[in-house]
Amino acid sequence: MKLRALIIVLSLLIFSCSNKEAKVFTETDIQIIPKPERLKLGEGHFEFNKNTVFFTTDVSQSAAAQILIDKFKTVQGWDLKTVETLPKSNYIQFKTSEDIKKEGYKLLAENNIITIEANNFNGFLYGIETLRQLLPVEIESQVKVESIDWVIPNIDIVDAPRFKWRGLMLDVSRHFFQKEYIKKTIDRLAYHKMNTLHLHLVDDQGWRIEIKEYPKLTQIGAYRVDQEDKPWDGRYTPSLDEKATYGGFYTQDDIKEIVAYAESRGVNVVPEIEMPAHVTSAVASYPELSCLGKPVSVPSGGLWPITDIYCAGKESTFEFLENVLNEVLELFPSKYIHVGGDEATKTNWKACAHCKKRMKDENLNSPEELQSYFIKRMERFISSKGRVLIGWDEILEGGLAPGATVMSWRGVKGGLEASEQGHDVVMTPGTHCYFDHYQGPMNTEPLAWGGNTPVSKVYEFDPIVDSMSDEQAQHVLGGQANLWSEYVPTESHSEYMIYPRIAALSETLWSPKKDRDWLDFSYRMESLFKSYKYQNINYAKSAYTISSDAKVNDATNTINVSLKNEFPVSDIRYVLNGASLDSTAIAYSKPIEIKATTTIKASLYKDNKPVGKVFEKTFNYHKAVGKKVVYNTKYHNSYKGKESTNMVNIIRGTKNFHDGQWQAWLVNDMELTIDLDEEIEIQDVSVGTMEHQGPSIYFPTQIEVLLSKDGKAFKSVGKIDRPYKNNASIILKDFNIHFDPQKARFVKVKAKNLKKTDKGGDTWIFIDEIVVR
Structure with missing residues (x-):
């Protein structure tokens, strides 16, 4: 009896040492792009090893198989074979079926056999490409890798393209x-x-x-x-x-x-x-x-x-x-x-x-x-x-x-x-x-x-x-x-x-x-x-990049700033006014309310650490925020910005002139007047502009600021002349006019348009914010 018990114990030990823990797959493990037409996940898995073979019956099937064979040769050094005699197990077989749509395929993975059915080369090829995405991502390595279990789940896929x-x-x-x-x-x-x-x-x-x-x-x-x-x-x-x-x-x-x-x-x-x-x-x-x-x-x-x-x-x-x-x-x-x-x-x-x-x-x-x-x-x-x-x-x-x-x-x-x-x-x-x-x-x-x-x-x-x-x-x-x-x-x-x-x-x-x-x-x-x-x-990680969307509450002159990237579920955290982006950063959950000049710095976090490009933007409050603007020459209907509030809403335009924050004038000069509600002391006015000469957007050739106490008699307090210069870059520039402090209620700003390019085309001026200090 003792000898029999010992044999049983040794057998169990040998069995447990020779069998790895079974890999259990869930639907979240299936990350195929483009998404298959139909997919059903089964229990168990198929494991590739150095003895796995590909059973093919024609040249097109062998050509499709070779793509995966070459991958395994790179990452494992295996020289997997194609065979013309059906093995008993551990193989991928290709079957030609006239019933399958052109470029479509069926892929059935079972414990010891993978079957790919298609009616042409592209179908077999796409079955192989799906296998690549079912395998661990290390299959794409350009050098040999170690300690990887080359397993895929037992799965049943029926797939075909929507467009040819x-x-x-x-x-x-x-x-x-x-x-x-x-x-x-x-x-x-x-x-x-x-x-x-x-x-x-x-x-x-x-x-x-x-x-x-x-x-x-x-x-x-x-x-x-x-x-x-x-x-x-x-x-x-x-x-x-x-x-x-x-x-x-x-x-x-x-x-x-x-x-x-x-x-x-x-x-x-x-x-x-x-x-x-x-x-x-x-x-x-x-x-x-x-x-x-x-x-x-x-x-x-x-x-x-x-x-x-x-x-x-x-x-x-x-x-x-x-x-x-x-x-x-x-x-x-x-x-x-x-x-x-x-x-x-x-x-x-x-x-x-x-x-x-x-x-x-x-x-x-x-x-x-x-x-x-x-x-x-x-x-x-x-x-x-x-x-x-x-x-x-x-x-x-x-x-x-x-x-x-x-x-x-x-x-x-x-x-x-x-x-x-x-x-x-x-x-x-x-x-x-x-x-x-x-x-x-x-x-x-x-x-x-x-x-x-x-x-x-x-x-x-x-x-x-x-x-x-x-x-x-x-x-x-x-x-x-x-x-x-x-x-x-x-x-x-x-x-x-x-x-x-x-x-x-x-x-x-x-x-x-x-x-x-x-x-x-x-x-x-x-x-x-x-x-x-x-x-x-060298893929772009732009989808991770944080951007902002700001909305002004005209009644309170406060700003609500939303932060987002392209991923619907992201761990975005932020700090204000020079604080450090570390583990104490604030988890973003709702728009940030701003009531004064504020700098927001934000980052995407992974594993409790900031990753990717850091977002940083300053929202500058000034004396004209939310005040009434009268347009003496109306902006073009194609670029209205935020209309009557655009020039004094704090939110700045970007180099994308279609971002909805720019107002523009085609050939015409710009002239507008800001009513500050009461006489206050001011000493500085800046005008935010863009130049992008490719689509005929040019800096103004002249900007002038005039002040008034009654809205009738205006006095010029500064003028900037800027003759045309050839420029192949996209430039955002604030033209600043500084003057001795003085009291005024009304601020008039004029900007002259170049009107014609050197080739005779019409020109635009683009303005996004007038800052009064």
Whole structure:
């Protein structure tokens, strides 16, 4: 009996040593982005080890499996195998099923077997990408890792995309990115279950694709004079004899490599060859392509208006474009060929003898109809090659080519119009899909094009507009993000602008609309950020950045300041007036009431410690707060700010001139009077202004302050003259007028508008607060 008992004890010890404690998963452990269509969590788990194999029956299945095999080789050194004979256990099997939607998949994980069913390569690929997100985030490590249990929960997933076009546009013309970065981007698109990479290969500032019949396109057009040390809109026009050194291009072999790599990741590469505008780089290479035929240089930076465009009257223009496209079509198997078609200033067409003759011969009544002729002609050529022309929504102007697809960027109007006419559309409105916009408070972010498109706003995007009929909705192929690169000079900066916003877009384009929930998504983003870190992605942490929203109580002249970031549930803490942000900081739970000049400092806290960027803002009380303002010249209806209280509400405008805190005057001068209610002593008046010359916002050329006791007789107490200066930056500036202390009840402020730019355009002045001390 003693021997038997000893055997039993030893057996129990051996059993307990050889079996790890079972991992128990809950639904909060499942943090897949984009969210699957249907998911059911089971009991138990599947564990990957060095003996796990992949059972495949064709090349596409093996190609999908290889992505995960390569991951395990990096993080564990395992050389996992694909096999053609079904094992007994510890394997991932692939099954082809015609019943599953295109790009969809089923994933069933059981204790010893994982099954992925799909009907094409993309479906198998996306099943693998889901496995990557079910595994510990260390699977994304670029180096070997230790002490990780490579387990996933037993789970049943049925998944398929909502839209078939899920894209990202990279502008490689304004700033050139190397082939290796393009391939990294393709990998990351596949990780997010995105299937389209739109390459903007041609623009004024650079021609980026080798065309063998026209070698000057890359010899000349691919390079510009290096002015990268200057702001984009502050670069001079180079002379023709200056050496051009900045740029680069993809050889045809590079393009073939990129396209083949994209195919291995389920990504279709759509080339964009701009026409008839945004082609100064081509005109610099072959001046005869333009109406004027005169030599020009490749612009180093901002160019507006764009007048050196292809001549629509010369047959040689169309011969050139068809020859270029013939080579492009050989390189890109994409069904869609993008021709741009946007922002063509037709000044030269109106004066060109060739264009006039074309309009007469074709019975065209306007330059817009001439552009329509141009696009329709190119559409016929592209269609004859078995492809589909796609262009920006300007191709609607003058009449849309019969087989064309429209990419709607100026809001959704173009998509509505095209779909109503029976054309397919890709929705990419600037409001939600332009990744060159800021994604956090402008004062905390790198310089961007303008506008504010945080990740939460991207998550609100839906390609189908509520007003669309069911028939129109059938024409919506999907959506796309666009990253224009005027202000994106490096690959690291490009990553910063793309991630994590591309994750939000991926879910809006993949997941059922009814299942979308920002709180749930923001929770899953925490795991995604860890994955990004292991993938060495320079992702933006702007969603953590604290911003404020202040409201003035006009009756009491107090301010209620709300603090927030993009995460609905955040531990934000704050201090006032120079106190230290430490463990004693006040937990934010409701708006902070301010009754005097106050500085608020705040931070997001994790594990009881401040993390991320510190928010700091001072709210300055002054003698005019809440007083009556009479506008002697009314502000423009487009920029009303807070109307009658705007100039004396303490709340300052930001570099985002759409933030609702600015009042503006177009061409007109500003003149207003503040009534202080009674005579008080004052000695200082400052005027808050902005300059952002890109959208024609200029500092006033003169500011004058006048005082009065009765509101009738005013006396000037100071004047600032500021002649126009060229400035390519965004600047916020308080113009201060100081004078000897004196009593007054009324303060009149005048600001003179520049009125016209050096190119003849109308100018704005923007004012946000008048501080009286």
